[in-house]
Amino acid sequence: MFAALVGFLLIGNLLLAPHLTAPALRTWSTIFVAICVQAIPFLVLGVALSAAITVFVPPSFWTRALPKRPYAAVPVAGAAGLVLPGCECASVPVASGLMARGVTPAAALAFLLASPAINPVVLVATAVAFPGQPAMVLARFAASLLVAVLAGWAWQWLGRPGWLRIPSRTTPPDGSRVAAFMAAMRHDFLHAGGFLVVGGLTAATLNVTVPRSWLASVGDVPVLSVIVLALLAVILSICSEADAFVAASLSAFSPTAKLAFLVVGPMVDLKLIALQAGTFGRAFAARFVPLTFVLAIGVSLLVGWVLL
Amino acid sequence: MGAAVNRMAQSLVLTLLGGAILRVSALSTIYLNYVKPGFRPLLVIAGLALFVLGVLGVMQEWRRPYADGAPTAPAAEEEPRHEDGHGHVHGFGPKVAWLLCLPVIAIFLISPPALGADAAQRDDAPPPRPAPQDAYVPLTTDRATAMPLGEFIGRAWGDANQSLKDRKVKLVGFVVPSKKKGQWYLTRMQLRCCAADAFPLKVSVLGLSAPRPDTWVEVTGTWVPTPYDQLPKGTVAPEMKATGLAKVAQPAEPYE
Numbered sequence: 001m002f003a004a005l006v007g008f009l010l011i012g013n014l015l016l017a018p019h020l021t022a023p024a025l026r027t028w029s030t031i032f033v034a035i036c037v038q039a040i041p042f043l044v045l046g047v048a049l050s051a052a053i054t055v056f057v058p059p060s061f062w063t064r065a066l067p068k069r070p071y072a073a074v075p076v077a078g079a080a081g082l083v084l085p086g087c088e089c090a091s092v093p094v095a096s097g098l099m100a101r102g103v104t105p106a107a108a109l110a111f112l113l114a115s116p117a118i119n120p121v122v123l124v125a126t127a128v129a130f131p132g133q134p135a136m137v138l139a140r141f142a143a144s145l146l147v148a149v150l151a152g153w154a155w156q157w158l159g160r161p162g163w164l165r166i167p168s169r170t171t172p173p174d175g176s177r178v179a180a181f182m183a184a185m186r187h188d189f190l191h192a193g194g195f196l197v198v199g200g201l202t203a204a205t206l207n208v209t210v211p212r213s214w215l216a217s218v219g220d221v222p223v224l225s226v227i228v229l230a231l232l233a234v235i236l237s238i239c240s241e242a243d244a245f246v247a248a249s250l251s252a253f254s255p256t257a258k259l260a261f262l263v264v265g266p267m268v269d270l271k272l273i274a275l276q277a278g279t280f281g282r283a284f285a286a287r288f289v290p291l292t293f294v295l296a297i298g299v300s301l302l303v304g305w306v307l308l
Numbered sequence: 309m310g311a312a313v314n315r316m317a318q319s320l321v322l323t324l325l326g327g328a329i330l331r332v333s334a335l336s337t338i339y340l341n342y343v344k345p346g347f348r349p350l351l352v353i354a355g356l357a358l359f360v361l362g363v364l365g366v367m368q369e370w371r372r373p374y375a376d377g378a379p380t381a382p383a384a385e386e387e388p389r390h391e392d393g394h395g396h397v398h399g400f401g402p403k404v405a406w407l408l409c410l411p412v413i414a415i416f417l418i419s420p421p422a423l424g425a426d427a428a429q430r431d432d433a434p435p436p437r438p439a440p441q442d443a444y445v446p447l448t449t450d451r452a453t454a455m456p457l458g459e460f461i462g463r464a465w466g467d468a469n470q471s472l473k474d475r476k477v478k479l480v481g482f483v484v485p486s487k488k489k490g491q492w493y494l495t496r497m498q499l500r501c502c503a504a505d506a507f508p509l510k511v512s513v514l515g516l517s518a519p520r521p522d523t524w525v526e527v528t529g530t531w532v533p534t535p536y537d538q539l540p541k542g543t544v545a546p547e548m549k550a551t552g553l554a555k556v557a558q559p560a561e562p563y564e
Contacts, residue, residue: 023426030420030427034342034503036411040329041350044357111533186361190318193325194404197411208430242501249507278404 024208032204037238039089039196039271046090047192050097050273052183055177059102070104074152077107078145081114083095085196087239088266089196092275093188099166106159112150113292116266117144126262129244135307136255136262140244143263143303147295152289165281195278199271206270210235222254223301229257230297233265240266256304264296319365321408326359328412338415340561341422343502422562425484425521428495430509444471452476452528457496457509458564464531464546472531479511479548480556483523492518493545494527499563509564510545516553524559528552 066073084091088237095112099105116122130136218228229250238246243265247258268289277285332338333351343351414420444467447453455463457479463472484493491514497506513527528551 006453023424026418026421027423027427027430029418030341030423031504033411033414033420037332037339037351038344038347038502038504040325040358041354044354048357048529134530163459182361182364186318186365189358189361190321190405190408194407197407198404201410203504236504238505239501242505245500246505 015068028204028208031207032200035200035203035237036197039200040193041086042087042089042239043093043189043192043196044063046093047185047188049084049090049190050093051181052093053097054100054184055181057101062098062101062103065219066103066107070106070121070156071153073104074110074156075149075268077103078110078114078148078152081111081116081118081145082120083146084115084119087122087241088269088272089192089275091115092272092279096167096188096279099164104156105164105166106152106156109155110148112148113151113267114145114148117141117148117263122240122266125241126244129248133255136259139259139303139307140262142307143259143296143299144255144266146303147263147267147292147299150295150299151288151292154295157286159287163283163287165280165284167279186265191278192275194270194275198278199230199237199269199274202274203235203270206235213277220252225253225257226297226301226304229253229261230264230293230300233261234269234293237266237269238265254304255308256301259304259308260297260300263300264293268293316364316369318405319362319369320346321362321405322358323362324412325408326355326357326362328357328415329355332415336558338419340563341420341503344499345561374397422558423497423506424482425495427506428482428484428493428497428510444469446471447475447477449475452478454478454480456564457481457494457511458498460511460548461509461532461533461546464534470533473533474530476528476530476551477548478526478528480524480526480559481509481511482558483519483521483525484508484510484553485518485521486512488512491513491547494548496523496564497562503563512545512547513550514547516550519553519555524556526554526556 002067030096060206066076081091084094091112094115098108123137123141126140127134127137229247233243236243236246243262250258250261265272273285273289276288280288329351332342333348333355339348339351444459444463446469453475456478460472460477460479479494481494481496484495486492491512493508493510494513495508495510497503498509499506513529514532515529518525519525527548527550529548529552532549533549534544550558
């Protein structure tokens with residue numbers, strides 16, 4: 001199987017590469033590879049942290065670090081998102097590792113939503129992209145944290161255990177922790193990476209097929225423009241460290257619509273939906289993704305109305 | 309693609325993917341077609357990590373008596389012990405992992421180039437109008453000044469002192485055909501993070517016939533001033549009257 005694949009690659013590189021030249025195919029393949037290449041370092045960081053959490057950090061640490069009552073643990077975990085300097089690809093495996101370690105799912109989900117949007121790297125990038133508009137940074141921080149906490153509480157209140165597949169892991173009894181770390185990393189990366197590719201394929205296809213010129217026509221309509229930019233954030237699947245620059249360049253839109261773009265992007269996008277469905281199960285994604293999307297739009301409208 | 313991924317194949321997928329990432333980042337500058345230059349250290353570290361993880365896994369499998377993928381490992385190495393419709397079979401990895409071969413195949417087979425005329429024509433969204441500023445350095449009169457396309461556009465639309473007026477400049481970019489007769493676009497894509505968020509910077513070139521699309525050229529010429537206030541919000545590429553044209557190689561860093 002693998003000899004065949006490697007042979008196929010070598011021969012293909014010589015024989016086929018000069019002929020695969022259709023311009024649209026090249027654009028598509030560049031965007032697809034770019035999404036994968038850009039996300040893989042963060043995914044590696046995420047699975048390494050996740051494996052470290054499950055193998056090296058004892059479960060008792062989390063019971064001491066987080067409040068016992070789930071409703072109190074949610075905001076604490078959301079605020080803890082401040083410390084993980086990565087984009088959204090890193091946060092899915094980390095949240096899964098936290099759940100495997102006994103952290104309340106609602107709290108781990110709040111962390112999952114908050115960390116890609118409110119970490120220092122992203123906030124600095126936002127400040128650079130919107131020079132002279134510190135309100136945008138504040139609004140992004142406040143709205144993202146609020147959505148994360150509300151979504152965590154909603155899951156705690158309404159969620160059923162059966163909807164969420166929590167990856168189970170056992171700590172090795174003796175000294176083979178390094179082997180366990182590597183096995184966990186290998187499994188998590190292959191799993192999450194496969195779903196990242198699914199997301200990358202979809203995002204690249206929509207990126208190439210959906211013309212962006214139709215966006216300009218709805219820029220002035222108040223609520224519709226917010227929903228359109230939120231959908232654009234889902235389709236484009238841009239890394240949360242770069243989305244502020246893209247938002248800033250959408251000059252035809254209101255600040256509130258741009259805020260919605262910044263709040264939705266790190267929480268709901270195509271590659272993230274694929275990653276969540278793969279990690280926590282389809283039943284989970286089918287409920288959690290719409291919940292987050294609606295909350296993100298509502299909170300963006302509210303925060304945009306108050307702050308921007 | 310139907311088979312579940314046994315541990316040997318898992319390790320080989322990781323090795324291939326790590327190798328592909330190292331190939332584009334550590335061993336060449338191909339990665340510049342996809343992401344910003346600052347990504348290189350991250351890519352090298354991630355590529356090395358995957359490569360080492362894969363190679364160690366292969367060595368481990370090599371040493372173990374190998375019975376056609378049958379689960380022989382100690383408990384600590386096992387995959388989760390349940391079958392849940394997502395491809396988890398006892399002792400095997402997830403089926404979806406096969407998909408990780410796709411970027412590897414794309415990198416080696418298509419070796420996707422930097423975004424060119426096709427992507428630039430696709431994206432018709434109006435470029436944002438740069439904020440007016442007066443920090444631009446005055447240009448010399450005795451020779452043509454080389455500058456990035458972004459700076460030219462910034463000086464054209466956002467410079468209160470009109471520092472471009474009657475000055476020769478040299479711009480490098482690729483050729484994109486225009487719908488208007490007698491002109492074409494000199495273009496460079498601008499990245500924020502990766503090629504998925506690229507958008508085109510365009511300058512209309514007048515006075516020269518268009519080379520083939522996607523050709524990289526260096527154009528010498530002067531700015532054609534347009535009345536600043538008569539424009540809709542920055543929707544038009546600034547115009548340039550060209551006097552000289554030279555074909556150049558694609559720059560190592562194709563994006564601005």
